[in-house]
Amino acid sequence: MISRRGALIAGGTGVAVVAGGAGAYKVATGDKPEPPSPPSVNADGKLLWRNWSGIQNAYPAARLAPKDEGELALALKTAQGPIRPVGAGHSFTALAPTTGTLVSLDAMAGVVGWEGDAAIVRTGTRLGALGPMLAEKGRALPNLPDINKQSLGGALGTATHGTGTKIPALHGDVTGLRLVTPSGQVIDADADNNPEVFQAARVSLGSLGVISQVRIKTSANRRLRRRVWLEPFDEALANAEVRWAQHRNFEFYAVPFTGLAANISHDETDEPALARGPDQDTEFLEALKGLRNLLGFATPVRKAAAKALLSTAKPETAVDEGWKLLSTERPVRFNEMEFHLPVENQLKALEEVVRTIEKERPDVFFPIEARRIAADDAWLSPFQGGTRGSVAVHAYYRDDFSFLYSLVEPIFRRYEGRPHWGKLHTLRGQQLAALYPRWNDFLAVRQELDPEGRMLNPYLKGLFGLT
């Protein structure tokens, strides 16, 4: 048995040898070029803003970075609309683009206090920076998403989550928040004080104003033992429920065109730290892309090659503080669709998605992610009303992602999925109202706090069915 890294390196050599002649030509040309990019500066001299994956862009008239709530309140009161808060730009949907004012809270970051074990955190804090700040007090966020670049505000606003049957998404641990409204009013809200604002604002897509700080529960900063192992996809499916019940955090990735799945578990431990080692995920993706480029024309051959290259990889183990393992850099850019499904539908939907992609789209190589998230009661939380199982499909940022809409979304919708607010989907207005029992209550709070719709860009107006 060799490591996944070793298998990939050996595999890469094998692929190169097999490739030769015309094959090598395919490897060299299989990658698409950089997607076309809009001008860096528009005709009015405004600077381009673009999201992380590159598919959303805008030329805002103004970009503001208030340093405190006073500046933020004044900015919201006076700025040209649409006013859109922006974090790291990790949303794939058009939540941030505006021709008006982009508001970054990068200058409003850090832990500003504690109430018992709950931290008071400014929402401009990037998740990657928050881990060490909390660790100084021996605390940590119980769960984290895959990517550590997002701002806390952006992550909360879009119901960003990690994985763990008993662990809610980030907003599920928020017990209080401070909202600065478009009129410049500052509202403190929690379950007892302004409860309707609290339930509406925890997941609100930056549409009620700007949340400047939150009170968020933390847990002891325990060391976690991380395991990554490959196995046949069928076995991963058969064992998934047991593993979700068994592990603190568990997720698995169906690796299309390989017949394999990659499992990842995290469990608390007192074992000594064991370094995670070099980033194998990026190499894994590169190898999968190489197989796509070389053998994408013949699925059976591609599957046989992938199995031969990868099935001998031994499990990887690392031990470290949770914030260092759960959430990382993820340097390979992609576009993504993720829906949150009733748990009884999750694995059926996953199987169907994998089957459909393998039948219709041999250009896809990114693994398909399955996670589990505990319930919470925020009105626009996709986990409102019960634990949900998420399935996420990715497309390399240079590749065509239209199949997400044409092939994948219909499957998710048939299985009663709710879309991730920051990821690609086409649902609007009444379609969303049918999925969220408190949809109209949310819209009423939005109308009250922003009657002129200054926080709404065209995308949000459409999403809320206001056009």
Next chain:
Amino acid sequence: MKRGAVLVASALILAACGAKPPPPPTPEQALALRPADARLAALYETSCRACHAMPETGAPMVHDRAAWDPRWKQGEAVLLDHTIQGFNAMPATGQCATCTPDDFKALIRFMAGREDSAK
């Protein structure tokens, strides 16, 4: 003074002869580096540092002249454009929503180890 002048002259001659770039910073040194200007340091810390001071992100490491030299040769305009647009693993604007083009130029100069743009 005289000794100092000799040292400066030697350094200039070495530079003119294409002397080897200084060794890259260790990972610990890279993590500790910041622009001297406090405002730029804050922008750097929020946006650039997460990749450019972390080995294995694929980004050229701060003050690693060997990694930056071939990029620097493309010219400031190209580097600025790649920064604003995004390029390969580099996300657009390095995820700094409020940086101006001048901020980006100063940050690139700092990371490339060329705070003095004449270098």
